[in-house]
Amino acid sequence: MFRAHYAPLVGYAAKIIRDRENAADIVQQLFVNLWEKRESIEVEGSLKSYLLRSTHNHCLNFIKHEKVKNEHASHALATEPTHDYRDALETEEFQQRVKSSVQELPSQCRKIFLMSRLQGK
Numbered sequence: 001m002f003r004a005h006y007a008p009l010v011g012y013a014a015k016i017i018r019d020r021e022n023a024a025d026i027v028q029q030l031f032v033n034l035w036e037k038r039e040s041i042e043v044e045g046s047l048k049s050y051l052l053r054s055t056h057n058h059c060l061n062f063i064k065h066e067k068v069k070n071e072h073a074s075h076a077l078a079t080e081p082t083h084d085y086r087d088a089l090e091t092e093e094f095q096q097r098v099k100s101s102v103q104e105l106p107s108q109c110r111k112i113f114l115m116s117r118l119q120g121k
Contacts, residue, residue, distance in 0.1 A: 001047070002031055005047075005048070005051050006027060006031070009027045009030070009051055009052070009055045010023050010024050010027045011023075012052060012055055012056075013026050013027055013055050013058070013059050016056065016059040016060075016063075017059050017062055017063060022062065023059075026055070026058045026059060026062055027055060027058075029058065030051075030054055030055060030058050034054075102114070
């Protein structure tokens with residue numbers, strides 16, 4: 001069943017979602033679902049029609065899921081706090097504290113610390 005119907009179903013799904021890789025994933029998942037539910041599925045009518053309808057429904061679910069993901073990403077970008085001057089001041093303040101702390105180290109410790117951080121030793 002898989003060998004006979006996989007390629008045509010991938011082609012059909014690719015026409016719907018316009019992405020061959022995701023179409024292949026959708027059809028593969030369809031066959032996995034069929035295998036997992038093989039004992040409870042009753043196909044009335046032709047198997048080909050059943051597979052086409054199932055593929056169509058899986059593609060619609062994929063499109064809906066992608067739409068939700070895109071809306072979420074857009075919302076996340078819109079609500080993401082913008083960086084302002086406070087971020088720069090905090091970074092500068094942090095760097096000053098690090099420099100001050102390094103200067104307070106004993107000379108050998110300071111030398112070793114600087115060699116490890118600045119020279120990668």
